[in-house]
Amino acid sequence: MKIFLLLDPPTITAQETKVAIVRGKPRFYKPENVAKAKEELKKHLRPFKPEKPLDGPIELKATWLFPRGKRHQHLEWRTTKPDTDNLEKLLKDCMTQLGFWKDDALVVREVVEKLWSDEPTGIALEIEILGDRKEESDDTETTARRNKGT
Numbered sequence: 001m002k003i004f005l006l007l008d009p010p011t012i013t014a015q016e017t018k019v020a021i022v023r024g025k026p027r028f029y030k031p032e033n034v035a036k037a038k039e040e041l042k043k044h045l046r047p048f049k050p051e052k053p054l055d056g057p058i059e060l061k062a063t064w065l066f067p068r069g070k071r072h073q074h075l076e077w078r079t080t081k082p083d084t085d086n087l088e089k090l091l092k093d094c095m096t097q098l099g100f101w102k103d104d105a106l107v108v109r110e111v112v113e114k115l116w117s118d119e120p121t122g123i124a125l126e127i128e129i130l131g132d133r134k135e136e137s138d139d140t141e142t143t144a145r146r147n148k149g150t
Contacts, residue, residue, distance in 0.1 A: 010037035013086035068116035
């Protein structure tokens with residue numbers, strides 16, 4: 001499944017939790033801008049939601065294309081915050097809430113990149129259900145033995 005979300009990718013992440021002291025005890029909460037970022041992502045993801053949740057091992061490839069300023073070139077690596085793992089957490093949480101898969105623990109392989117971009121900006125996604133790993137490892141072991149001459 002290939003998807004392109006045409007939007008300015010959020011730079012806010014799910015890790016941006018705040019703490020308030022209520023009756024002498026810490027209470028953790030998500031700031032309003034995190035909730036807005038989640039809603040924006042879900043709005044763009046919703047039309048691509050599969051009829052039923054994906055099951056089995058999943059590979060997720062995500063390319064985050066941020067609007068470039070004057071100091072960057074088109075498709076230059078974005079080496080500034082937010083970190084890729086924090087971006088992915090927000091994205092996978094939204095995809096899980098919408099029912100793309102039963103649980104984001106099913107995502108066993110990820111490829112994530114951040115780039116500065118001229119138009120279009122957004123998030124390019126590729127989602128693939130992977131085959132049985134045992135079959136792949138059996139092929140790898142056979143090839144390794146063959147290469148060693150055993």
